[in-house]
Structures are given as C-alpha cells and as structure tokens.
Amino acid sequence: MTDARVVTELDERGVFTITLDDGEKRNVLSQALTAELVSAMDRADNDPEVRVVVLTNSGPIFCAGADLDERRASGGQPGPIDSLALFGRIQRSPKPWVGRIGGHAVAGGTGLAAALDISVSLTNVKFGFTEVRLGIAPAIMSAICLPKMRRGDAKATFLRGALFDGAEAARLGLITTSVDSTESLDAEVDAVLADLLLGGPEAFAATKQLFETVPYMGADEALAFASVRSAELFGSDEATEGIAAYLEKRPPYWVK
Numbered sequence: 001m002t003d004a005r006v007v008t009e010l011d012e013r014g015v016f017t018i019t020l021d022d023g024e025k026r027n028v029l030s031q032a033l034t035a036e037l038v039s040a041m042d043r044a045d046n047d048p049e050v051r052v053v054v055l056t057n058s059g060p061i062f063c064a065g066a067d068l069d070e071r072r073a074s075g076g077q078p079g080p081i082d083s084l085a086l087f088g089r090i091q092r093s094p095k096p097w098v099g100r101i102g103g104h105a106v107a108g109g110t111g112l113a114a115a116l117d118i119s120v121s122l123t124n125v126k127f128g129f130t131e132v133r134l135g136i137a138p139a140i141m142s143a144i145c146l147p148k149m150r151r152g153d154a155k156a157t158f159l160r161g162a163l164f165d166g167a168e169a170a171r172l173g174l175i176t177t178s179v180d181s182t183e184s185l186d187a188e189v190d191a192v193l194a195d196l197l198l199g200g201p202e203a204f205a206a207t208k209q210l211f212e213t214v215p216y217m218g219a220d221e222a223l224a225f226a227s228v229r230s231a232e233l234f235g236s237d238e239a240t241e242g243i244a245a246y247l248e249k250r251p252p253y254w255v256k
Helices: 031-046 068-073 084-092 108-115 139-148 151-160 166-171 182-196 201-216 219-234 237-247
Strands: 006-010 015-020 052-057 061-063 097-101 104-106 118-122 126-128 177-179
Touching: 006 031, 015 031, 031 084, 052 061, 052 182, 061 108, 084 108, 084 139, 084 201, 097 108, 097 182, 104 108, 108 118, 108 126, 108 139, 118 166, 118 182, 126 166, 139 151, 166 177, 177 182, 201 219, 201 237
Parallel strands: 015 052, 052 097, 061 104, 097 118, 104 126, 118 177
Antiparallel strands: 006 015
C-alpha cells in the first residue's frame, strides 16, 4: 500500500509515465499532489534515461483543477508550491510531454491538458473553464490557453463556464485530438510515442525553445535568431550523428 498521489514508471524505451492517482480528491492540484508532481518533473527533466514523458490519470478524473478547500482555508492565496509552476515547467521542459487524458479535465485540469505538448483525450470526457460560476476568473488558465485559441472561442468558453467534450476541446486547439474508446486512446498515444522516440534529445529541447521564443519576436529578429540557431544545431554532435545515420541508412544512437 502507498499514500502516493502521483505514480511514476520508466520503461525500457525511455518513456516516463506520470499517473495522477488521487481519486479520492479527484486529482485536484492540492499542495500534496503538486509537490509529488514537481518531484516527478525534476526527474523527468534531469534523468538522461527519460526520453519522453506521458502524463495520465487513474480513475474517471484527469484533474479537477485547484483544491478549493485549501484555497478557502488560505483566504484564496496559493500555497508554498504554486500550481502555476506546473504549467511553466512543462512548457520549459527539454523533453516532449504527451497527455493521455482518460478522464474529465475541468478548470485547472483543462489548463494542465492544454499545457502539454501533445494531448489525446477520450471524446466523452468533459473539459471547461468553470471559474466564473465560482465567482472567480480563469486567470492562470488564460496564460496557458489564450495563445492556443481564437479570441471569439476563448471569450465564449471563459464567460459561459459551460462544459464541453473532447472533440470540442480539440476543435478549440486546447488538445491535439480525441478518440472514442480506451483502446483507441492507447493506440493513438502509442503512435505519438513511436514518432517521438525517433527524435534526438537535443533536437527536442531546441524545438521546444522555438515555441518559447520565436512567437514573441519581430519578423526580422525571429529570422536572425533562427539563422544563428540553425547553424548551431547543424554543427552539433547530435546533428552530425543524425545526418550520418540518415545517409548510411541506419538508426542514430538515440533510437533503441
């Protein structure tokens, strides 16, 4: 028996699976769960054996958002570990993060799913920005989700506070795609992982960096940055190996 709220497993391929496993509290972002999730993130970022990260859930809830009991007890203030750190850590991580969204993801759960690099959900799970119905605004969610959404869609979903399914979450750009069954969910995640495991570790980090820098530059600045960065990457040891492997019709060293 274990009291762990977050369960981790690293397989022989380098896939590090993080499972939210606090079903009694609907996987809310409590201080306890958040601390365990941050610890798992530390391992994901720093363990060279970790190639790709999968975030998933046990039970019918992926994540129900903030721990309202804790927020009420603290007068609305975040605890020592701010859940905002989770979203930024995922986006800054040098590893690809894949979401296997097998349960409802509401409020902060929607933001957590949206923060992942590639997310696949069941079509019948519920997403939504329900904060206005609690008398608050989806402030933290806006930082994660607004860049992914059309302005009109964002206003409608944020202001109405209504729930929507996985297919609509995909249409809104919050997740990548949705599927109709658990078997299809596993198959789609496996297909994503098969592609990702062909990529170079340094290439992943460099690619994710582009998303955090290029959109915030002017056109000329972005082209200048991209030119310099491209030359650096073509000159790297990883690129030398990758190009040689391609020309020699063999797998590069990072493909197990």
